[in-house]
Amino acid sequence: MIKAVIIDDEVNAQDLLEKTLLRYFPNKFNIVEKCHSVDSGVQAIRQYEPDLVFLDIQMPEKNGFELFKYFEAINFEVIFTTAYNQFAIKAIKRSALDYLLKPINHLDLAEAIKRFECKNEGSTAQKKLSLLLENLNVNDQKVSKIAFPTVEGFELIHSNQILYCKAESNYCCIKKIDGITRTATKTLKYVxxxxxxxxFIRIHKSFVINLNFVVRYHKANKEVELTNGEKLPVSFRKEEDFLNAILQNH
Structure with a gap:
């Protein structure tokens, strides 16, 4: 069974999550403790050493992210729960971590648990949570590393190493400036x-490019040329946005 701790300041939210887990995943979870604060959550984690922690982000005294400063090593996986806070969600996604929006849907919960069962490794959690805390402390333009989910796990890539991203069905190919291509198990929209x-800007339904590596734009052919010599199509609908972005970026 999966040993789990729920940390949420709202009793109703705790109970709803517990009931959903027991209803849709019978005999799979052992909820060892339900906590209403970061401090009580820290105590429960130290006492029970859970496999998984469901962690609310917004709590009155300390937010959920403060929990990690109490542990030298993270030996548990985390699924964040939140009702809002777009900035936090973006940082969580960049760290290849999971989150659930309240009210929690059992289908979304099932997907998150499926991913947890595939990646249940403490060292992986440590790396991703370290990246999350790093991303929370910088603004959007200073993000250094992003964790892209892959078939094998995840790959850390500096955003300034990405030349462009290309849609490949439900996956996304990430072309780096060193010529290496990595495949993320997410859609281009997600990336x-x-x-x-x-x-970065979308220039076509299949391409998102890094504006820093644009060399020239061929208006007649509606093609953008990048520093590696590749030429990518610019769709008619995206042309104006692309040209405006170039002007603003330079």
Whole structure:
């Protein structure tokens, strides 16, 4: 069974999550403790050493992210729960971590648990949570590393190493400036949302490019040329946004 701790200041939210887990995943979870604060959560984690922690982000005294400063090593996986806070969600996505929006849907919960069962490794959690805390402390334009989910796990890539991203069905190919291509197990839309908005722009339904590596634009052919010599199509609908972004970026 999966040993789990629920940390949420709202008793109703705790009970709803517990009931959903027991109803849709019978005999799979052992909820060893339900906590209403970061401090009580820290005590429960130290006492029970859970496999998984459901952690609310917004709590009155300390927010959920403060929990990690009490542990030298993170030996548990985390699924964040939140009702809002777009900035936090973006940082969580960039760290290849899971989150659930309240009220929690059992289908979303099932997907998160499926991913947990595939990646249940403490060292992986440590790396991703370290990246999350790093991303929370910088603004959008200074994000250094992003964790992209892959078939094997995840890959850390500096955003300034990305030349462009290309849609490949439900996956996304990430072309780096060193010529290496990595495949993320996410859609181009998902990847576009976690890239720094000022540096990256969608130029076509299949391409998001890094504006810092644009060499020239061929208006007649509606093609953008990048520093590696590749030419990518610019769709008619995206042309104006692309040209405006180039002017603002330079």
């Amino acid at each position: 576009e949302e976690i890239l720094p908005a000022g540096a």
